Amino acid sequence: MHRVNSQCAGVNIDISHFVPTPAQDSYAQIAACIPYATHTHIRNTFDDGTLIDMNRVWTMFADAGYKGYMS
Numbered sequence: 001m002h003r004v005n006s007q008c009a010g011v012n013i014d015i016s017h018f019v020p021t022p023a024q025d026s027y028a029q030i031a032a033c034i035p036y037a038t039h040t041h042i043r044n045t046f047d048d049g050t051l052i053d054m055n056r057v058w059t060m061f062a063d064a065g066y067k068g069y070m071s
Contacts, residue, residue: 001036010038010068015057016046027056034064041071 001011013033018026026046040061044052 011036012039012041013037014041014043015052016041016043018046027053027060030057031060031064034061034066037066037068039069039071040066 001009011033013030015026015030018029020026020029024032042054042057044054046052
């Protein structure tokens with residue numbers, strides 16, 4: 001997204017597909033993508049069946065000033 005450098009381009013986040021790594025948990029990965037998101041798909045479980053902390057997710061999007069679409 002940095003190389004494109006256009007307000008007309010963005011990412012589509014599906015929060016359920018983030019996989020924790022030793023460097024970042026799933027929530028840190030989601031937070032890193034929010035500034036570039038134009039659309040977000042929200043579910044309440046990660047792909048491995050773990051429940052997503054929806055209050056935490058909603059707060060992350062609100063704190064980031066997200067103005068995109070959600071489904």
